[in-house]
Amino acid sequence: MATPKQEAHWQATKRLMIITLLIWFFFSTVVFMFAADLNSTSFLGYKLGYYMTAQGSMLAFIILIFWSNSRQEKIDREFGFSDEDREED
Amino acid sequence: MAKTSKQFIQDLPKIYGTYTGGFLLFIIVMGIAEKMGVSGRNIGLMFVGFTIFIYALIGWISRTTDVDEYYLAGKKVPTVFNGMATAADWMSGASFVAMAGGIYFGGYTYMAFLIGWTGGYVLVSTLLAPYLRKFGCYTVPDFIGARYGGNFARFCAVLILLIASFTYVTAQITATGSIAQKALSTPAFPVSFEFGCWTGLITILLCSMLGGMRSVTWSQVAQYIVLIIAYLIPIFWISWKYNYGIFPHIMLGDEVTRLAALEQQYGLTKHTKDVLDAAKIPSDALGNATSLKYIVSGHSTVPAGHEVAWRYISLALCMMIGTASLPHILMRYFTTPTVTSARRSVGWSLFFIGLLYLSAPMLATVSKISLMDPNVPTAIIGKKIADVTQIEWVKNWLAVGQVKIVDFNNDGILQLSEWFMNEDVVVLATPEIAGLPYVISGLVAAGGLAAAMSTADGLILAMANAISHDIYYKMIDPKASVKQRLIVARVLLIVLGSGAAIMASFKLTGILGAVAWAFDFAMSGLFFPLVLGVWWKRATRSGAIAGMLCGLIAGTAYLVWVGVPNKDITFFMGATPWKDIHWIFVDNLRFGIPGALVSLIAMVTVSLVTKPESKAVMDMVDEVRIASGKTVIRNA
Numbered sequence: 001m002a003t004p005k006q007e008a009h010w011q012a013t014k015r016l017m018i019i020t021l022l023i024w025f026f027f028s029t030v031v032f033m034f035a036a037d038l039n040s041t042s043f044l045g046y047k048l049g050y051y052m053t054a055q056g057s058m059l060a061f062i063i064l065i066f067w068s069n070s071r072q073e074k075i076d077r078e079f080g081f082s083d084e085d086r087e088e089d
Numbered sequence: 090m091a092k093t094s095k096q097f098i099q100d101l102p103k104i105y106g107t108y109t110g111g112f113l114l115f116i117i118v119m120g121i122a123e124k125m126g127v128s129g130r131n132i133g134l135m136f137v138g139f140t141i142f143i144y145a146l147i148g149w150i151s152r153t154t155d156v157d158e159y160y161l162a163g164k165k166v167p168t169v170f171n172g173m174a175t176a177a178d179w180m181s182g183a184s185f186v187a188m189a190g191g192i193y194f195g196g197y198t199y200m201a202f203l204i205g206w207t208g209g210y211v212l213v214s215t216l217l218a219p220y221l222r223k224f225g226c227y228t229v230p231d232f233i234g235a236r237y238g239g240n241f242a243r244f245c246a247v248l249i250l251l252i253a254s255f256t257y258v259t260a261q262i263t264a265t266g267s268i269a270q271k272a273l274s275t276p277a278f279p280v281s282f283e284f285g286c287w288t289g290l291i292t293i294l295l296c297s298m299l300g301g302m303r304s305v306t307w308s309q310v311a312q313y314i315v316l317i318i319a320y321l322i323p324i325f326w327i328s329w330k331y332n333y334g335i336f337p338h339i340m341l342g343d344e345v346t347r348l349a350a351l352e353q354q355y356g357l358t359k360h361t362k363d364v365l366d367a368a369k370i371p372s373d374a375l376g377n378a379t380s381l382k383y384i385v386s387g388h389s390t391v392p393a394g395h396e397v398a399w400r401y402i403s404l405a406l407c408m409m410i411g412t413a414s415l416p417h418i419l420m421r422y423f424t425t426p427t428v429t430s431a432r433r434s435v436g437w438s439l440f441f442i443g444l445l446y447l448s449a450p451m452l453a454t455v456s457k458i459s460l461m462d463p464n465v466p467t468a469i470i471g472k473k474i475a476d477v478t479q480i481e482w483v484k485n486w487l488a489v490g491q492v493k494i495v496d497f498n499n500d501g502i503l504q505l506s507e508w509f510m511n512e513d514v515v516v517l518a519t520p521e522i523a524g525l526p527y528v529i530s531g532l533v534a535a536g537g538l539a540a541a542m543s544t545a546d547g548l549i550l551a552m553a554n555a556i557s558h559d560i561y562y563k564m565i566d567p568k569a570s571v572k573q574r575l576i577v578a579r580v581l582l583i584v585l586g587s588g589a590a591i592m593a594s595f596k597l598t599g600i601l602g603a604v605a606w607a608f609d610f611a612m613s614g615l616f617f618p619l620v621l622g623v624w625w626k627r628a629t630r631s632g633a634i635a636g637m638l639c640g641l642i643a644g645t646a647y648l649v650w651v652g653v654p655n656k657d658i659t660f661f662m663g664a665t666p667w668k669d670i671h672w673i674f675v676d677n678l679r680f681g682i683p684g685a686l687v688s689l690i691a692m693v694t695v696s697l698v699t700k701p702e703s704k705a706v707m708d709m710v711d712e713v714r715i716a717s718g719k720t721v722i723r724n725a
Contacts, residue, residue, distance in 0.1 A: 002711040010714055020215045028208040028409060029402050035197070036393040045342020050389035053200040054450035055338065058207045058443050065214050065436040072219075073429060081715040083427045 009079035016075065020068040027052075027060040098165055105170075108143075109314050115139060116318075120528045129527040136531040137272040137538060140315055144542065145295040147308045152299035156571050156724070159301035159578065160227040160554060162424040166306055171430075172437025174306045175421045177313035179206075179442055181257070182264025182541030183604050185316060188446075189519075190512030192453040196386030201401045203446055205408020205608075207439060212413035214435035218422040220623040220713050222431035225720025226423060228551070229416035229615070230559045233637075235722050236622040236709070237630040238702075240564050245637040247555045249614035250416045252641070254548045255589065257415075257607035261545035262586075262593040265289030268538045283594045289538075290590045293545050298579050301554070302424060305546045312539035313441065319536025320445050320452075327455045327523045331465060337451045344458050348388040351461050355470060355505040359385045360497075368495040370509060374654040375669070381493050381509035388457060400674055404605075407681040411608025414615040417544075417551035428716040456519040461505070467522055474503050482521040486514060549589065553581035558724075605678045606648070613644030613684025617692050625696075626710050632696030639691035644684025653677045 002010070031038070031052050039049035046054070076082040119132050153159055166174065184206070191199045226232045230250060234243030263286070270285030280288075296308040324337055334340025360368075360383075362376035371379045391397075412418065421438075425431040459467045469477045474496055477483055486492040493509040516537070520529040557578035562569055569577075614637045621628040621636075651671050675682050712721055 017215050024211040032401050033398050036391045039391045047389050049391040055447050061208050061211055062439050069432050076716050081717045083716040084429050
């Protein structure tokens with residue numbers, strides 16, 4: 001069975017997963033529910049709805065993955081399950 | 090051995106740095122050769138020949154007789170390099186050649202693919218990659234087989250992998266074949282499309298046969314470098330040449346606005362099917378032009394309404410969930426040294442993919458402005474048709490039937506809706522259109538080839554490995570020696586590659602548009618069994634089998650039910666005329682939605698009515714969920 005430490009680690013991991021997927025859902029879906037409305041504002045000279053599909057959401061995904069990874073690594077270190085110092089198995 | 094391989098890993102930045110420098114030097118040398126009068130044809134040949142030679146050389150240098158090396162590249166591919174290899178694995182001939190063209194013609198609605206083909210990596214990094222790496226599996230079905238136990242579950246996973254990958258690989262060989270054909274043909278020695286396909290296949294096999302994953306990894310990195318250079322140089326060059334901005338990605342706002350004004354001025358007309366038929370422009374049952382297209386959608390307008398929004402979102406969702414289920418992508422993350430590095434390399438993958446995908450809309454923009462803006466010398470819209478047909482590049486592409494002019498209103502002036510062009514031409518001809526030297530066109534051909542080859546490599550390897558490891562070694566002959574396993578793996582590479590080349594030589598043109606199907610098949614069958622295998626302990630073997638089979642069957646049945654409006658690809662659906670039937674606008678590109686829903690329901694229901702798995706399985710799942718410690722299964 002999972003040790004209490006493993007349980008706690010998994011709880012923290014799950015919480016991070018849910019937050020990450022909520023942000024992902026926002027940039028992949030919610031934004032495009034309102035893209036037609038967003039197009040009346042502009043950003044960097046582009047219409048915002050167009051900008052989000054051409055660049056904005058993609059940039060958000062890249063940043064989101066790097067952010068989420070650094071949080072996960074912090075969680076792993078906190079509970080002593082990190083494998084960063086290990087070279088290979 | 091261990092020492093030399095460590096040295097090799099440390100030297101990688103130097104090796105690929107030199108390689109990149111060498112390639113740039115080669116481009117410059119070709120540029121000088123062009124100035125000195127070497128023909129465009131020969132320059133194209135040199136580009137294609139030189140790059141193929143390099144990939145084959147890498148494939149040969151990385152040959153191996155070790156199973157861990159063959160299946161997992163020895164689990165020592167550094168984070169950033171694995172990101173590059175994944176990006177090359179991911180970006181297919183279609184991404185490279187057709188995506189900017191799709192955006193050029195389809196506008197906003199097509200750009201759902203941009204979101205769909207990038208957002209999925211968030212799912213890969215949070216839900217799957219690190220856990221599959223911790224598992225230590227050789228293939229994706231290997232995970233299913235070990236987590237759920239039993240040969241039947243493993244077999245179902247192999248089946249879905251084969252269906253999804255084969256759908257995809259045929260399109261890659263087609264792309265490789267047509268680029269190889271264009272590059273290798275000379276007036277004295279014209280080669281056929283079939284010859285192009287088989288030449289492409291041989292070079293693909295040269296990169297994968299001798300060293301498996303190891304060869305494929307190092308040639309994919311090399312292919313990424315070629316394809317990204319080939320994609321970015323024309324965009325920046327054109328942007329500088331016409332003063333659109335030093336950094337086009339953030340500085341093309343004015344041009345996008347200008348295009349909207351030009352569209353207003355010229356007017357966007359949609360022809361009826363009868364008009365297209367009369368002009369001999371191929372179109373599907375909905376009256377949409379299929380091969381030669383014309384602009385019907387605004388460049389940056391977002392059509393209002395719930396239906397448009399839902400179509401966009403549903404397509405993006407299918408592609409994203411499909412991304413997280415495609416075995417040839419997931420298996421790249423089995424090759425990193427640690428769990429943490431697997432997770433990090435997903436971020437790098439998306440970064441490297443983003444370099445191209447963020448540029449595609451910009452390429453579509455500069456290409457469109459080059460043709461439409463009357464202030465630019467290269468513009469053709471609004472000019473006299475007699476003059477336009479005398480332009481060198483128009484003449485060349487007219488001759489091969491890739492562009493077409495139909496003077497609907499007989500005024501002798503080229504209207505926006507009278508200019509028809511194949512999607513691929515946008516990427517392949519933009520350098521010529523904008524008046525860049527031919528060397529850039531040769532470079533673009535080499536880039537397209539690199540993109541198609543690297544994806545084909547990954548797909549064929551994924552299929553061959555699944556059969557050789559999961560079917561042959563795990564089910565048929567568990568006592569097989571390492572030598573036997575590797576021989577079987579290599580023979581399978583040849584057999585599967587030949588199968589794909591034969592399929593490609595049938596020239597089922599419409600199948601190119603069906604790359605999306607690979608994503609739908611994968612998500613219908615594999616997404617929930619993979620994700621729930623890690624995230625839900627209660628998932629059982631029977632549940633997973635039900636999820637895979639019901640998902641696959643439901644998805645396929647739905648696809649057959651809705652059918653395809655293009656008669657070129659209805660060959661397996663019988664000859665019944667296409668009817669516009671669908672469930673909430675879910676068409677043939679989105680059949681993964683019903684497929685995955687059925688898969689989820691079947692998997693959860695069956696899991697709950699069957700007995701929970703043993704304690705050993707629970708412990709295994711607990712072990713998978715933490716990054717530290719040894720891999721769960723060991724295959725070598």
